[in-house]
Amino acid sequence: MSLLVLGTVALDDVKTPSGVKKNMLGGSAAHFAMSARLFDDVHVVGVVGKDFPKVHMDFLKRKGVNIASLTVAAGETFRWAGEYREEDLNTAITHDTRLGVLSDYAPQLNEQQRNCSHVFLANLAPTVQEKMLDLMRSPSFVGVDTMNLWINTSLKYLRRILKRADLLVLNDGEARMLTGERNAVAAARVLRSMGPKIVVVKKGEHGVYVYGGNFEFGYPAFPVLRVVDPTGAGDTFAGGLFGYITKCRRCDEKTMRRAAVYGTVLASFNVEGFGMGKTAPLTMREVDRRWKEYQQFCALA
16 A cells, blocks of 8 residues: 545535535545546545435545545534635635534544555644654655645644655645745745755646755646636645655656646646546546647647
């Protein structure tokens, strides 16, 4: 076993200019796994409530996602309800958040999973991320994601996690908030000094910037004609990025460049449909076809 992801598995209600969908499978770990599964075996660690639909459990299993450590607890599954409006599809307007069983969750792993080499701590409270990392024996590569909530409320614990991270993935707003720097390039340098060897700054429709000390690069987003639902795009990106790194078992500049492109391509599929409607059916043949289109898009004259 190699790739393990800790994060949320949720039920989402989403409204966009393209329509309304309710009780969709969502959450950071679920979206991450749906893209990472294309590169390696993925084990999801998280918690859902007794109300979590069996159809979603069956769906994850059919997609090859190992859910042995997806705990079913008494109570309500984490739920998020939000909206994206025509004038700004990059920003979610949250209407309701119900933590449910997440409020007192502590990760659990079986003995075999404690030996996973690659661990990604998707968006979740830093205290929970730390508990998860403490369960691992000796992971060779640790990735971390975070969000503005934890920067505002759990900075002390977030800084502790960053000292143990090899890779940090976050968006440009979070990078500015965490460092006080106004641009992604300066912020990435400050973030790297906090512990992570590699910093990946997601910039939504403006692409991605990667800083690894002795290398740095940036790529634009894939040109999507119609954005249907941006929910989970960042987690889908992270899954593609980290999944490819896990497959390669190294993290040099060449690997990171290809990993960033795979993440970008997979995120472009994600936004074209509601929830996992576009990422769940994907095969590597379709992904590689879009990879070639992206190469042409980025080609220098």
